[in-house]
Amino acid sequence: MSEDLPPTETAAKAEVRAAEAAAIRRRWITLGEVLAVIAVLISGLTLWNSWSERSDSAAVKTADAQRATTRAATLVLVAADAGERKLALKPVSAEQSVQSQKIAFPTSLGAPPAETTGEPRIEAEWFERGLKKARERADLPDNSRGDERLPVVITTRFLVDGEPHEDVALYDIGYTISGRLIAGHSVTLRGLSLVSHVKSGDAQATLDARWARLLPGK
Template identity: 75%
Template sequence: MSDDRPRPESPPQSKAEQKAEVRAEEAAAIRRRWITLGEVLAVIAVVISGLTLWNSWSQRSDSDAVKQADAQRASTRAATLVLAATGSGDHALTLKPASPEQSVQSQTILFPTALGVAPAETTGEPRIEGKWFERELQKVRNTAKLPDDSRGDERLPVVIKTRFLVDGEPHEDVALYDIGYSISGHWLGGHSVTLRGVSLVSRVASAKAQAQLDARWSKLLPKAK
């Protein structure tokens, strides 16, 4: 049988009990907030740690990329030949690479077809000698009715094929150069040619080297009209 008798009501809480209960609820809420804040801080710490690691990796990656790019540029520069010339008397030029990392092994110097001069070969001593082409150059100038004396530095185009080493690795360079020279006539006849230096014009493909050389020669020394 069910008990239908009325149950006694709970006695009302005193003010002290009510305050204690409020403080307990506030303390519980504060603890929940601290737990939530701790979780947020933990997440932030993980994110910061991840960003730090990514930044460190990114910096190392960028540094490696810069080093690789610098090494590639250095290798390209080392394999790019530019010849400089110093006078070795009036009738010869000594050639040497502008970069000390390069060592010339041999060279072939091509002359304009109009001069009728065979290519010159050098080994271990890169140079240009005036006797290779002076007489033929004077004949062509006479035929073209050019002045006996230079008004400045004249230019004779040549192609220089150079075999050289960089760190023991062989390379080849084919380039069009201008030889700077001056010419002077003599009272009793004849001319003398003085070599001044060389100037890089452009790099050329080996198969087209002679054709480009002849085209430049025609431009610098047009045929007599």
């Protein structure tokens, strides 16, 4: 037979049990809230990571495209066919299509600039007479001792994917000369090498300065 408790004691125990139950519910609610916050944070981090990866990928693609555009717009010419009297020129990059060129020579040669359209080239007859006179004034040997160098400035207008570009650069023409003063000299073209890209406004001065170094005492 159970012992009967006084009403006040029974009420106190009921309040204790009710308080314990409420505390348990609060703990579960708090834990649920924490888990919900963690879930939100995880979701946010996942979205941020996904966005960051897309952003990085887009940045890489943009940088690659910019580098590709810069490479495409940077022209380097080579001699495709080194004949004795004419050099046929072509761009290193197959993406570039030369439309026209202007070849400028050192001022002291007295040779006017030569212009080409549709057939990039350099011909010995454009500058040969002035070159021979310059070598004579400089008291240089009748015959070359290896390949000689004549600097020129080549202004090239070209297309890349239909977009027009212009390049101004200093090149050295490789040549040899042989013969005698009385019998006449013969100039043979050997090739072309890039020296540097230059600004249009400084091109002639840069060209003349290089020629002064290559042919001292002219």
